[in-house]
Structure formats: C-alpha cells, structure tokens
Amino acid sequence: DAGVIQSPRHEVTEMGQEVTLRCKPISGHNSLFWYRQTMMRGLELLIYFNNNVPIDDSGMPEDRFSAKMPNASFSTLKIQPSEPRDSAVYFCASSSGTRVDEQFFGPGTRLTVL
Amino acid sequence: KNQVEQSPQSLIILEGKNCTLQCNYTVSPFSNLRWYKQDTGRGPVSLTIMTFSENTKSNGRYTATLDADTKQSSLHITASQLSDSASYICVVTGGSYIPTFGRGTSLIVHP
Numbered sequence: 001d002a003g004v005i006q007s008p009r010h011e012v013t014e015m016g017q018e019v020t021l022r023c024k025p026i027s028g029h030n031s032l033f034w035y036r037q038t039m040m041r042g043l044e045l046l047i048y049f050n051n052n053v054p055i056d057d058s059g060m061p062e063d064r065f066s067a068k069m070p071n072a073s074f075s076t077l078k079i080q081p082s083e084p085r086d087s088a089v090y091f092c093a094s095s096s097g098t099r100v101d102e103q104f105f106g107p108g109t110r111l112t113v114l
Numbered sequence: 115k116n117q118v119e120q121s122p123q124s125l126i127i128l129e130g131k132n133c134t135l136q137c138n139y140t141v142s143p144f145s146n147l148r149w150y151k152q153d154t155g156r157g158p159v160s161l162t163i164m165t166f167s168e169n170t171k172s173n174g175r176y177t178a179t180l181d182a183d184t185k186q187s188s189l190h191i192t193a194s195q196l197s198d199s200a201s202y203i204c205v206v207t208g209g210s211y212i213p214t215f216g217r218g219t220s221l222i223v224h225p
Contacts, residue, residue, distance in 0.1 A: 004157075042217035043158075043203065056212060091157050102148075103213070105157030 004106035006092050012112045018080040021109045024073055025094030033103060034067055034077050035091040043091070049075065082113045116141040118206050118216035126222045131194055135219045137187040137204030149178050149189050150203040152218070158203055161189070191221075199223045 005024040013019055025032050034046040047057040049069045060067070064083070069075040079086055089110050093103040118139045127133050139147070146165045150158035162171045162178040164187070171178050175198075177190045191198055204216040 043215040045212065045215075048212065093157070102160065102163070105159070107155075108157055 004092055004094050004104055006106035006109050008109060009107060010110045013082055014114050015083055016081045018078065019082045019111060021077040021090050023075045023092030023106060026104055029094035029096050031095045032069060032075050033093040035093065037089045037091060084113045087111055087113050116208060116214045118204055118214050120204050120216035120219050122219060124220040126224060127194055129194060129196055129223050129225050133191050133194060135189045135202050137216055139185050139206040141206040141208040141214050143209045144182060145207040145209065147180055147187050148205045150205060152201040152203060194223045196223050196225060
C-alpha cells in the first residue's frame with residue numbers, strides 16, 4: 001500500500017487566491033482527518049470524516065475553509081480566499097473503523113501564502 | 115478542557131546517550147496514549163500505544179511508560195542514534211475517539 005497520498009507537497013500562492021489541497025486515504029480506511037501544523041500551535045485537528053460524512057468540523061478556523069469527501073478515496077481541503085496566516089503544513093490522516101484513533105499520516109502539504 | 119503538555123520543549127544530547135521525554139495530560143475519560151515520531155518534512159509515525167492497564171511498552175530502543183493515576187507518560191530512548199533526531203508527539207485519546215495532541219519535544223542528537 002502506498003500509504004496516505006497528499007498533493008501538492010508544496011504550494012506557494014498570493015494572498016486572496018484560492019488553494020485546494022488533496023488527499024487520498026489508505027484503501028479500506030473509513031475515517032479521514034485534516035490537520036494543520038504550525039510552530040506556534042503544533043498539530044490542530046481541522047475536520048474529521050467518517051464514511052465520507054463530516055463528523056466534527058469544530059476545528060475549521062473560519063468560513064474561508066471548507067472540506068469535502070465525495071467518495072471513500074478522495075478528499076479536498078479548500079481555502080478561499082487565502083491569507084498569510086494560513087501558512088502552515090497541512091496533514092491528512094486516515095484510520096480504519098475498528099481502531100478509529102490509530103491514524104496514518106500523509107507526508108503533508110507545505111502551504112505558503114505571500 | 116482536554117490538554118496534553120509535553121516537556122522539555124527541546125532537547126540536545128550526544129549520540130549514544132539516553133534521554134527521557136515527559137507527557138502530562140488532562141484528557142478524561144481516558145482511552146489510550148500514543149507516542150508519535152515526526153521526522154523533519156514528514157508526517158508523524160506511531161511508535162507505541164498504551165491503554166489504561168498497561169504500565170510499560172517497548173519498541174526497540176524506545177520504552178514508554180504510563181501512570182494512569184497521575185496522568186503522566188514518559189518516552190525513554192536508549193543509546194540514542196543520529197536518526198533519533200525528530201519531534202516526538204504525545205497523543206491522548208478519550209471517550210470521543212478524537213485525539214488530543216501535545217505540541218511535541220524536539221530532539222537533536224549530535225555526533
């Protein structure tokens with residue numbers, strides 16, 4: 001198995017632009033998580049999907065952030081419009097239903113908003 | 115509010131030496147505690163997982179301990195190697211099955 005796949009690995013954009021991050025979870029996993037990591041705050045859970053349905057989105061910072069999971073093998077995290085304070089590493093993780101808290105992380109997307 | 119506090123924030127040791135990282139938590143009810151290792155530029159990778167009834171668990175040169183009464187855990191690294199240089203993150207899961215992350219300890223092993 002290739003593990004959790006994220007794209008792009010690096011993204012540099014200008015303030016105000018739309019940014020879309022993509023994630024392919026491990027095949028067979030039915031839970032998917034989006035995290036943001038910064039030096040100041042560490043890892044923060046943004047949103048959690050179970051069987052493609054958003055279960056907990058209390059960590060989504062504001063309306064500029066949205067996430068979708070149209071099917072079991074794909075999810076997106078969109079920021080529109082982006083701001084410099086959104087600069088961070090965004091991780092996607094997935095887990096199986098039997099051990100929902102045993103998460104496998106992707107390599108992350110490093111986002112820089114100028 | 116569920117919280118996980120780790121100490122020290124950063125640590126520098128010489129290759130071959132031992133070190134111990136600390137984790138205190140207030141997550142309740144408690145389900146399990148996991149230590150992750152995060153290499154620079156990569157996602158976290160699980161090292162050990164401990165449930166309420168487990169006091170000690172080893173994974174090679176890594177040994178984790180758990181005191182559920184005092185809500186403390188430690189990660190002991192024996193005979194450190196250069197490849198141990200990474201961030202070590204303590205993660206505690208409670209009844210909601212949503213994990214609470216510590217901010218990590220940054221370990222640097224010098225030759």
